[in-house]
Amino acid sequence: MSDIEYDEKVKTKSRKKLKPPQSYKVLLHNDxxxxxxxxxxxxxxxxxxxxxxxTRIMLHVHK
Known part of the structure; x- marks a missing residue:
């Protein structure tokens, strides 16, 4: 057998933790x-x- 030495290194990537999306606002405009x-x-x-x-939301915006 041969006398070969292996230098094994494991590289890891750090991942950013995903956050849930922020809340959003939707504006309805009566046109x-x-x-x-x-x-x-x-x-x-x-x-x-x-x-x-x-229907209730639409009528509220329609006023």
Missing amino acids: NYTTMEFVVFILETVFSKSLSEA
Whole structure:
């Protein structure tokens, strides 16, 4: 057998700990172009609001 010595070193990368995303604010603006139905649809699909809650929010902004 040969007399070979191995110098084994393990390199590790330190990883940054991920934090949950910060909260955000969404501003709704009443305009003359976006339909009320579309606003309700977006509130339901993107923001997981129920139909009644999405409608309530849309009507509040529409005033």
